[in-house]
Amino acid sequence: MKTKITVKRILLIILIVASGNLMAQNNLSFYHMGKGIPQGGNYNPAYFPDARVFVSLPGISGIDLSVNNSFSISDIFTETGDSTLIDIGKFLGTQQKKKSFLNVDLDVTDLMIGFRVGENMHFSLFVNDKFDFTFFYPIDLMNFVWKGNAAYVGQNFVADQMGYTTTHYREYGVGYGQTFNILDRPTTIGARFKYLNGMLHNSTQNFSVSILTDEADYSLTASFNEAQIRSVAFSQLTDDEEEEFDESYFIFNENAGFGLDLGARMQFSEKLGLGAAVNDLGFINWKQHAELINFKGTSFTYSGIDLDDPDSFGQAIEDSLKNLEPDTVAATFTTKLNARTYFSADYQVTPKGQAQATIANYMTQGRIKTSIGLGYTQQVGRWFTASATGSYVPQQGVDLGLGMMFRLSTFQLYVAADNIFNTIDVPNASAANINFGINFLFGRAEKKNKKKVTPPVTPAPPAQAEPSEEAMKVTPAAEPEEEEDYSDYEHLWKKRK
Template identity: 25%
Template sequence: MKLRLQIIILFLFAGGASTNILAQTLNSSYFLEGATFRHQLNPAFMGQRNYISIPLLGNVNVGTSSNVGLTDFIYKYNDPESKHDLTTFMSSSVSREEFLGNLKTNNQINTSFGLTILSAGFYGCGGFNTIELGVKSNTSVNLPYELFNFMKTGMDQEVYHIKNFAANSNNYVELALGHAHEINDRLTIGAKLKFLVGGANVDTKIDQMDVELTGDKWQAMANGTINTAVGGGYYKTKVENPGEISGYDVDKAGPAGYGAGIDLGVTYRIGDNFILSASVLDLGFINWKNSLKGATRNNEPFTFDGFNNIAVDPEEGDPNSVDEQFENMKDDLEDMTKFYDEGKVNRTTTLASTVNFGAEYLFFNDKMSLGALATTHINKPYTWSQAMASLNIRPARWLDASVNYSYSTFGPNLGWMLNIHPKGFTFFVGSDRMITNVTPQYIPTNNFNTNICFGFNITFGRCRN
């Protein structure tokens, strides 16, 4: 069966306020001296050669992570009367205990996209300098257990209290200027200044929603806000209920805001074989001009029909495909939340910062090394942490590779990277989070954690260790 992942993600994002994750350069490259873009993980890292990226192909990274998996929401359907072989958790063939037993109190899904438009690195001014122009997109969503309990249990329970239903999407263009400088043969420091142009930002929070059964309908009261910043954007409202937001449109596109940030890094060599390193990334902000604000009417209850238009069993008619079931759920979730236009405001948001601590031990004449990396990504309520152990090999001057195992907020992962860098060019490809098990329908059986990163760059100048 063909599954359109976009529909699944739209469902999980609850109808549009899409999700933050993850470093947009592979952590697997952290201990590979020949990796062109590892200065994005620590600005104190110096390149082996001068380089210039191939436009749009220098560093491309797409990834997602979560503490739940697609198989927590999609199940095999064995009913001979159905023409579909998969169904969702809403089907009566999936018990409440089976579905809810797999969920967390807070179920997080994160997606990221990073694209280096153009980048260059060169030695000069007593150190290694970098110039980068790129696009970053980070989206995170937090779906509470009680939301799914309401969807699955329905009228078998009369009152639900849903908290911390949130989604955030941050999208911007970044111009970064970096410099790494050797203080002595043991200590290297680095910094990177960033100038940011905001493309779009959406921040949605439902702090509290109380849902109570009254007759055959649900009465809901919610306390939440939605803030949207897109250049030239405006809220569309319902004619029959003035002020209630029904959608979003753009009149004249343009920058939505401006900001700045900084990366800081340091490395310190102990003896000939041991290297300590640390970095803080994306300390900064974006000021969103003319951001649109919407809010619930906290003391005004409204009625909601519930999740009752999703055909998942033969007695309800022909069961919808998985695509259609998720689309219907998305529509019902939109009806479950009501925001009202409160006009324009100026709003400032901080960047999601990352802290790295690394340690590396080199042996076999620096042909191999063992590395340990601790990473914390700070972006409440989507903060996550990761610990990684890495085996790195350098069998030739022009080739290095890494194999690693990590454990994070989202579970265990296997990662790898291959970096080919002879004189004249570099090519790298790798993943921090590999999908290792899938169902016969090619659905990942574990938490939906995966990413892929690759790039092609031109190098010049002499090689430096």
């Protein structure tokens, strides 16, 4: 089947790509605070809040947004006197030294319920929506577009190493965690098993195009060498008259997959704890509304516009693309999830204060992005927790993250943000991360039942006998015993003894 490339379709693709610079993955402040929040289980399945039961409701309970790119506003604009001008040359100069990319991650909690069974076991049920956008682009192509083709007359300019991925899927899962005594140390092991339902996908890898500048009229002929796009359901987002909108598709469809999260936390000593987690191991098999669009071997020629009629630009582009008809076929293909890993250590500095260190890795399109964080979390009573984290991310440098959690009875409100310096310094901002939401927690993890001990009663001596000296002694009553409170990891360490 042939697919006609229209300006409307191109604008849709440009819009999708451009959205990336408005909104990718750090979240270390939230990870350091996550043991007390239901959504912390999204990062380490061994985590469970201080509650017997928790409920997270749609729309209010969990928003997790991450933003990273390789440029900032100050890379684009230059101040000249009282004016601020767009400086594309400056932008290209700053990007030449970097791996140019845009990345967006958005996770939304649709519903989550968790409960404890006994003192050492917990379960959870959850539904989450996940959105991911990643775009790697060659800066040489932008240089070619901006500086022109004069240096390439009569020869090919090759633009490659370009790739992007856009994915939206919904996960339905069950989580399980239990505390064991491993190597004589309390260790909580958790796992989450997830059924995945894919909604949208659009991606290409190793996209390569050759652009030839004609020596006679300077027209441009673009020939696609390696160019295949995998697309799922994007036709549902356009007003294509040939494609009937399928409402039920976005509720539940045939694009199925499986995901797995694993996590553990060991109380290594009375004050030192170690944690590790591997999240989003899995795949999605795409087959409903799935297609492969193959551009390999296709080409189009752009001859320029009439300078006397600048409004003809759009028409000139559309005319040039009329002959670009890639082969489109229905297909089935499989994609992997973008896995994440966390390795952490925490040290109990005070009874309510912890110092933490974490290394996080995020994988996308075969590339790894690493974040390193050092933080401190302080609990005030049972109603307030605050966290501060210093982080280092390559290409972004050192930054600050802050987090707060309020709990009043069953009501819990939390917010955590990373890249504070980046966010405040808007002209130089290239990243932003924020988590916020409201949960409802019922009960506490510990039990404080006291054992009432009845003091022994000394029997009265016979009336006819003189009481002996021993009988005159009164046996003291035994002190009532109280069960220990094992509400935190330090108490678990004491309990093992």
